[in-house]
Amino acid sequence: MKVILKQDIKGVGKKDQVINAADGYARNYLFPKNLAVPADTGNMNNLKAKQDSQSFRKGEDLKEAQNLAEKMKNMTLEFNVKAGENGRLFGTITAKEIAETLKKDYQITVDKKKIILPDGIKVAGATKVDIKLNEGVVATLKIMVKTL
DSSP: OEEEESSOBTTTBOTTOEEEOOHHHIIIIITTTTSEEEOOHHHHHHHHHHHHHHHHHHHHHHHHHHHHHHHHHTOEEEEEEOBOGGGEEEEEEOHHHHHHHHHHHHOOOOOGGGEEOSSOEEESEEEEEEEEEETTEEEEEEEEEEEO
């Protein structure tokens, strides 16, 4: 019997996947626990519509991320911090500070976890930082650290 899974089931399949399940397994386990629905024409049409809207939304998000990456290519964030000898900073510029400055200066909201900055910025000068905006879209942002 063909069924559409409503959620991930270990060893069986993922959510919104159409699988062949044994009749007894489907009727006695999947349907009563609301884990699946029969793959009839109405449910298949609903699934197709849902998948179409998801793919459209992904396409829109991808376009938006590419536009934002293009904008970020020309941006430069400036930080004024105290530094010691040889331009070493007292402290570190973290991904959180970069995200907050982007929000404050350019009204761009970026999750700090998306900023690829393994150890933070510890020296004065120019640095380039990568930001993952979407799957396959990485923006490069220039950071200028000036000493006081």
